[in-house]
Amino acid sequence: MVTPNHFLRFLFFLLVVRPLVLVVLGLNVRHRERLPAAGPAIVAANHNSHLDTMVLMSLFPLSLLPRLRPVAAADYFLRNRIMAWFATRIIGIIPLKRAVHASGGDPLAEPTEALARGDILILFPEGSRGDPEHMEGFKTGIAHLAKRRAEAAIVPVFLHGLGKALPRGTFLLVPFFCDVFVGEAMAWSGDRASFMAELEKREMDLAAEGRFPAWE
């Protein structure tokens, strides 16, 4: 397991990520008080942009930064050495193998351990960024984690506008104010299907709180 470089990570988030997120983008945050003040917790958000992780991490005080661990696709973020260094040391991702048939082993071992240590995981249950500003079905990995660490609070978050600012397949960032709606924490329900249904419903309810301009 690769541990992040806490000093460089702190500098990067203080000097690059926060100015970028708060000045170039700008956030409208609703129900900020619902964010977990301590781990173990899983922040589950819809996924449209690389900026999603940066925005979610900027919502927390810098003192919590060592506890924040985004769970991200190993096949994408570990595809070359520079990217892997940046993703694991600076962003501090926990790499997740999306395809798990052949190798065996437990793909969720690392995030489970992190939760046991009291970390706050940032997770995108859609699995990938997909089409900008469209929500796809949720993958059930989050239910496995919730079941294994039932003490972890699951906090749904709905993000809007980041897929407009920096969608998949481009490097050109166009400033937009973005919306962040934080939902109420939920816990493992005891049953995978009902847990996933509840999580998706909460995400949909959060999305329905906003009124967003057309973008086609």
Added chain:
Amino acid sequence: MTLSLPQTPVLWGIAGVFAILVIASIVVFALTKARPARDYNELKARIFSWWVMVTVLAVAIVLSPVVSVAFLGFVSFLALKEYFSLIPTRRADRRVLFWAYLAIPLQFYWIGIEWYGMFIIFVPVYMFLFLPLAMLMTGQTDGFLRAAGSLHWGLMTMVFAIGHAAYLLALPDDGNPVAGSAGLLLFLIFLTQFNDVAQYVWGKLFGRHKVVPAVSPNKTVEGLLGGIATTTLLAWLIAPYLTPLVTWQAPVAGLIIGFAGFVGDVTISALKRDLGVKDSGSLIPGHGGVLDRIDSLTFTAPLFFHYVYYLHY
């Protein structure tokens, strides 16, 4: 643009604005003590935001004209970003929006180097022609007219109009011997914001007859006329200390700011109503978004600028 400290009347003017804030804060504090049952949180947030905004502007003015121009450029960026986030845009136009944003540093650079000829045509001519060209590159004709129109309206309002406030700082100091260019900026911004408050207070106290019920149901004839009268009187009183305006010129400047401020306010209200939002954003607690605060300025800045420019420069 010379690097010099603002002249004494400007410093007194800033001190005067702070004095008004102190009085307002004392009044609100007394109100919360006198009527503990009522909720004054909105009012408190609004006054607190005034303190922050006035302090930031005062620091910018005192530091240097260059800092003030950069600050107004930043306000312009926030307003344009709010506007682009509120309106429907086409996915294909992402790059076009990027070019539109780039107009801000350029426009405020022309202001910084006091290039009046470029400042006055850059957005209405060059950006007006360039954005549709950039849109052609997307190859998407669906919604072309709506996109071209709404993007340019945003640039004209948030960049070109607000830029006029900044260009007051680029005017030569000898046109305004009493207070220099910063005096004009302070005069414009103070009276524009004061006029907003005056129209609100007159409307609250005596408002009966709605003036534009379809757009802004809280605006009344009494508020409008009372506000304009108060602003005109105040303009006449303080113009000798901050501006080169003499005799009839000062009250007319007050009339322009009072009426244009009202139209700017209602225009942005119409925009918000069209888009189905109450506030343009949530950046300024108690006020809403940046656009909610500078709505009047989008009309007063160009009109006041050209009025002064015609008479004295």
